[in-house]
Amino acid sequence: MNPASSSPAKDGTAASGTPAAGAGSSPTFSPLYQQIKALITQSLQSGEWKPGELMPSEVELAARFKVSQGTVRKAIDELAAENLVVRRQGKGTFVATHHEERAHYRFLRLMPDEGVPHHPDNRFIEVKRIRAAAEVARLLDLKTGDAVVYIKRLQSFDGAPTILEELWLPGQLFKGLTAERLVEYKGPMYGLFESEFGTRMIRATEKIRAVAADAGAAEYMGVPEGTPLLCAERVSFTYGDKAVELRRGLYLTAHHHYLSELS
Amino acid sequence: MNPASSSPAKDGTAASGTPAAGAGSSPTFSPLYQQIKALITQSLQSGEWKPGELMPSEVELAARFKVSQGTVRKAIDELAAENLVVRRQGKGTFVATHHEERAHYRFLRLMPDEGVPHHPDNRFIEVKRIRAAAEVARLLDLKTGDAVVYIKRLQSFDGAPTILEELWLPGQLFKGLTAERLVEYKGPMYGLFESEFGTRMIRATEKIRAVAADAGAAEYMGVPEGTPLLCAERVSFTYGDKAVELRRGLYLTAHHHYLSELS
């Protein structure tokens, strides 16, 4: 069956195994709800519905794609499980956004040993455009020498320097990003990236190590050289598993810890 | 509606809000499929179906609980998402077990920087029964002074000491656990715990810090005192979110890293 371009079978015949030719997608063979999920994801990616906005109702989407509401529901179920959309009973389904208290801590795993997390003081040490070194290019799926935005910042909690991190972003996607924009902007960086540059982070992987503070880090953090620090190297992805951020954070874990849930 | 003890409404009336009185459970108000999920979980916990075994089919369970197959399916969907059961098309649904290649690395986040993970050499340094200190008792939900099994072991990869860890287990649950049993047993410890002591770990949380190797750790790991090590403090839970293991691991991250997926 071909959602959005022909009628479904009338006898309840399942559609798995038939290609999706709608919306210009290349033929794929997968369950109908997966095809619908892909079509919805395309609309999210293309900005048909913007972060924070209300999406069409399940009934509307079912009519649009010419499938049953149950099929749309299963597609949206998976998108909700992946945090791409948020369902609200009685209201509708909304495109997920980083502009929510709830979302602020999704990518921040460093927690205070006691008390609740709170926003840190933020000091930008350096913001500049450079050419990608081989390693950076490899992780961001760029070519060596491509333009990247480099950011270095120090975050403090209750006046105590705790997070020293460096970021590399594809220059192509973040053309107008300057130190001023970063300083002006209140709220999480991912909110800025989403609103001002149309790039939403939806997933990330981190490799974590214990390292000794070098002279530079030690000075910024206010600790002796050689102090053990937690080093987290993050690669963040947007729609389509496209890498769009490299981040290397050094965490002082004297009064904080990195929380990992294993399940 | 009361699954397993009365007939469902015949007109498709939803059952949410009515108590589950079956199987002696205290009255709860939740969707039918959540009640069914709770009943199935009870059967898993009580050992009606053992790890690795085939569970009754969805049709059978639907008949047993007097609900539709779709309702049982939704309950099992969630159990599968939580890794309590494993679905295999054409075969049936199986109780999850630690005796699977697939499950070995679910709780092992330390990965080699290059290559694929492989089983480490295992050296048990100490196995003894002690009384729980206040901190251990608190985390394991015991009383200070309660009996606990204490295990200290060193794991090496390719001859290089990499993981030095200590475990504390409730003495009540692990009565026959001795150094001999641990050394004899081939395979992951969680397999031993599951098969020999009837305790399955289903979830865990880890707090991670960077610490400096003390004299003892340095000697075991073959590194200078003060070397930065990753410290992971794990609390593992079995059915009903009951804490049943405390583990404190020191990881040498020279050629390994801790992998964390953020989503």
Added chain:
DNA sequence: TAGTGGTCTAGACCACTAT
């Protein structure tokens, strides 16, 4: 009151596995 997501049912067919 109307519209939304959430639950539940019943029945059909598909894909896979084992006999």
Added chain:
DNA sequence: TAGTGGTCTAGACCACTAA
């Protein structure tokens, strides 16, 4: 061929939200 989980449909009613 029979049995299992996987997909899809259609329709009903519930719980929640907002006008």
